Amino acid sequence: MKDAETISARLLSGDRLALSRMISWAEDGDDRFPASLSRIYSKVGRGWRTGITGPPGAGKSTLVNELARVFRQGERTVGILAVDPSSPFTGGALLGDRIRMEERTKDPGVYIRSMASRESHGGIARATVDACDVMDAFGFDELLIETVGVGQAEYDVVTAADTVLVVLCPGAGDGIQAMKAGLLEVADVLVVNKKDRDGADRLLVDLEEAVHTREVRTDQWEVPVLPTNAVAGEGVEAVIDAVHRHRAHLEAGLLESVRRRRRVDQVKRVVGERLEDELWGGRRLGDRVEEGLDRASTPYDVAEEVLASILGGNLGAPAGDSRSEAARR
Ligand SMILES: Nc1nc2c(ncn2[C@@H]2O[C@H](COP(=O)(O)OP(=O)(O)OP(=O)(O)O)[C@@H](O)[C@H]2O)c(=O)[nH]1
Numbered sequence: 575m576k577d578a579e580t581i582s583a584r585l586l587s588g589d590r591l592a593l594s595r596m597i598s599w600a601e602d603g604d605d606r607f608p609a610s611l612s613r614i615y616s617k618v619g620r621g622w623r624t625g626i627t628g629p630p631g632a633g634k635s636t637l638v639n640e641l642a643r644v645f646r647q648g649e650r651t652v653g654i655l656a657v658d659p660s661s662p663f664t665g666g667a668l669l670g671d672r673i674r675m676e677e678r679t680k681d682p683g684v685y686i687r688s689m690a691s692r693e694s695h696g697g698i699a700r701a702t703v704d705a706c707d708v709m710d711a712f713g714f715d716e717l718l719i720e721t722v723g724v725g726q727a728e729y730d731v732v733t734a735a736d737t738v739l740v741v742l743c744p745g746a747g748d749g750i751q752a753m754k755a756g757l758l759e760v761a762d763v764l765v766v767n768k769k770d771r772d773g774a775d776r777l778l779v780d781l782e783e784a785v786h787t788r789e790v791r792t793d794q795w796e797v798p799v800l801p802t803n804a805v806a807g808e809g810v811e812a813v814i815d816a817v818h819r820h821r822a823h824l825e826a827g828l829l830e831s832v833r834r835r836r837r838v839d840q841v842k843r844v845v846g847e848r849l850e851d852e853l854w855g856g857r858r859l860g861d862r863v864e865e866g867l868d869r870a871s872t873p874y875d876v877a878e879e880v881l882a883s884i885l886g887g888n889l890g891a892p893a894g895d896s897r898s899e900a901a902r903r
Pocket residue numbers: 629630631632633634635636637667722767768769770771802803804805806
């Protein structure tokens with residue numbers, strides 16, 4: 575793995591091409607990635623990861639741009655990852671984001687990268703965590719991860735973050751819809767963007783009510799609801815202040831366990847992906863499925879056969895199996 579060695583050394587010396595290369599390896603599931611990650615992993619854990627999610631068009635990219643601007647005024651370096659889990663390629667929306675962020679891209683203290691899902695299964699969440707680890711090891715102080723909040727794949731992506739900002743705006747993606755979509759559940763900070771628009775005050779009040787009437791969070795954090803006008807850069811400092819407060823809150827308590835749980839999730843994703851490749855990649859089991867179906871069995875019968883052949887026929891009697899429990903009673 576000469577390549578992995580070279581790239582990780584270059585990354586640690588501040589080479590941005592190496593940074594981009596490693597993120598591409600993560601994205602492609604390249605087998606050079608694990609070896610290169612292990613060479614930089616001791617540097618992971620210093621950057622703060624802020625996820626920005628919310629309905630399409632809520633103003634996430636505009637806010638990310640503003641957050642980056644304010645961080646830069648404070649001499650903090652910023653790595654930005656725009657993740658589009660539902661797109662099989664880096665499409666138009668992200669391209670538009672890139673143009674808006676042009677001002678930021680000229681700044682050597684800012685790195686911007688978009689990522690899209692190339693495969694249908696959950697690889698994008700795994701790749702997001704990998705990309706964050708790589709940017710973190712590179713040395714960015716602040717990591718910003720933007721993703722559209724619409725479904726499960728996006729929630730998986732957002733769990734890569736230490737602090738989650740949910741950006742809403744009056745109109746299309748109003749509070750009720752956000753609640754239905756479960757967006758409020760993932761929020762550490764709620765942002766009501768487009769506060770210059772009609773309905774913003776109403777949305778603020780609704781969300782504050784929703785936050786306060788909800789059961790107290792197990793982590794004792796009170797979710798702030800903050801108005802912004804991202805285009806005018808208004809309210810952005812208050813958002814950053816909330817991120818800092820949330821960071822201090824986690825650092826005083828749950829941070830280690832939260833990050834550990836996130837690593838556990840990542841291990842599970844890697845195992846899942848590898849298993850899937852092993853099982854179906856070599857067509858070994860694929861052939862078995864075809865044969866089973868030729869015998870006119872149901873998909874369940876064939877699946878049982880396949881599982882039995884993998885697990886050595888011990889299906890149905892794992893440790894602590896409910897039937898054996900019942901027999902003992
Ligand atoms: N009036 C007003 N317009 C805003 C504000 N923030 C963003 N916009 C506009 O809303 C539109 C969408 O903004 P984006 O930042 O692209 O929104 P987004 O959430 O990143 O959109 P997607 O990534 O496509 O989901 C743009 O035309 C912005 O200029 C705001 O505070 N007030």
